[in-house]
Amino acid sequence: MRASTGWAADGMLALRVEAKSRSRRMGPLLLYFYVEGLMSQRQTSLHFTSYIISPKDESALLRFFTPRHSSYVNVPRLLRPMVLNGEAKPRGRARPKPPKQTKEEMLFEFRTLLECGHREMIYRYATNLIYKPSFRDVDCLPAMDSDEFLDTCNKSVPVYVLKGCQYGTVICTVLHNYIYRRWFRPFRSEIEHYRFLCKFMTPLHLPDGPTSLSQSNIDGIVSINGAVCAEVEARHRDYDQQLASAGQDEATWRLIRREVKNHNRFNVLQPLFRALLVIVSADNYHNEDSTTAGRIPVLLVRTGVEDGLSAPVTFEAIVGKPDSHVDESSNIARTTLETAIDFVMDLEAREAVAFGLQPDPVISWDPIFYSFDNWEKRWGIPLAGPSSRFVDTDKHPVWSGLGQHLDSNAMVIHEQRNLRFEARRLRGELY
Structure with a gap:
């Protein structure tokens, strides 16, 4: 893997990365996070082409490529001139030093970096790296790897x-773009430790076919969900044993992911995750985009496992809603995605009022874990979290920064490209 940077003729900063991937070309501002994940998957090679960002984002982008990531990418610390847009900058020209940032500017940058990383990570595990448990393995699922374990924790409900x-x-x-935009509050959502409204999964080998919403398939998915929860608990026990037995043995410690090693107690299987699930079938999807996805029919299913909840899950709030049908006797509600997401967010808020957010955003905050230790070096005091307190929304009433740029550019591009590809498939242009 190689990377180089340089100044384009129009005063923009350019970055070119050659990475290893089976995927197609990725969009702007996905490179670091995607590269890190791909290296862990040991996938095959493809060349990422260059893209341009504005100078004001330079320091944020370069923060991605620091020595702590040397196991993933080899990037020169100093900018070297390169030919861009047909012109080359003189080699003797030094890169201007960026002005020193104020505390508010650093906090804004930190938060927007976390927003960008969180969005890309959730998207990746909802699409290309989606978890696929099989009904055939429901009695004994294969062991989750650390990434699958972390992506299952701190999610309110599963979406099958x-x-x-x-x-x-x-x-x-x-589905990801629609749900994320409904859930996310710029600068204010708690996004540390993989926290999100839902985890996407695709169940395999269901009794009545891959897309049927038959009672047999629904029962099968409920069984799969129980097996997934049991596997998360098994991973918790396994990681606890590894931590207890590791002692001072460096070789053993290196085998344990940093997120697990430092924060296993902050990776929580939410009680609501056991109690309620959402099912979406491709048979009910008719080429909606993220602006109209709220009308897609879905199922809400109660599993009957309500340990740890402040109150039982009922569908009373859905009764009488347009396009909704509640069958209390079978624990199933048929409704739209919009109504289902509202229902889940209301339950999430109910549990937070009763017990507080789990894990607690203040207690679980660790600036060293997020590589923000340069704050203490600069200001002489630890960086107090969580990041939802970093930005003064009175001074920044409009969402901006790397997270906003990712949402309004790369995520739109990915969705439009996938929709065009699907349209070509439906027209019979792909074989």
Whole structure:
């Protein structure tokens, strides 16, 4: 893997990266996070082409490529001139030093970096790296790797996407963009420790086919959800044993992911995750984009496991809603994605009022874990979190920064590209 940087003729900063991937070309501002994940997957090679960002984002982008990431990418610390847009800058020209940032500017940068990383990470595990538990393994699921374990913790509910062999990632991309934008509050959402409203999964080998919403398939998905929860608990016990037995043995410690090693107690399987699940079938998807995805029909299913909840889950709030049908006797509600997400967020808020957010955002905050230790070096005091307190929304009433740029550019590009690909498939242009 190689990377180089330089100044373009129009005063913009350019970055070119050659990475290893089986994927197609990725969009702007996804490179670092995607590269890190791909290296861990040991996938095959593809060349990422260059892209341009504005000078004001330079320091934020370069923060991605520091010595602590040397195991993933070899990037020169100093900018070297390169030919861009047909012109080359003189080699003798020094890179101007960026002005020193104020505390408010540093906090804004830190928060927007976290927003960007969180969005890309959640998107990746909802699409290309979606978890696929099989009904055949329901009695003993294969052990989750650390990434799958971390992506399951601190999620309120599972979303099971029955996409079969069609649609590829388009339905998951649309669902992700719609749900994320409904859930996310700029500068204010708690996003540390993989926290999000839901985890996407695609169940395999269901009794009545990959997309059917038959009672047999629904029962099978409930069984799969129980197996997933049991596997998360098994991973917790396994990681605790590894931590207890590691002692001072460096070789053992290196085998344990940093997120698990430092924060296993902050990776929480939420009680609501056991109690309620959402099912979306590709049979009910008719090429909606993320602006119209709220009308997609979905199922809400109660599992009957309500340990740890402040109150039982009932569908009373859905009764009488348009396009909704509640069957209390079978623990199933048929409704739209919009109504389902509202229902889940209301339950999430109810549990937070009763018990507080788990894990607690203040207690679980660790600036060293997020590599923000330069704050203490600069100001002489630890960086107090969580990041939802970093930005003064009175001074920044409009969402901006790297997270906003990712949402309004790369995520839109990915969705449009997937929709065009699916349209070509439906027209018979792909074989």
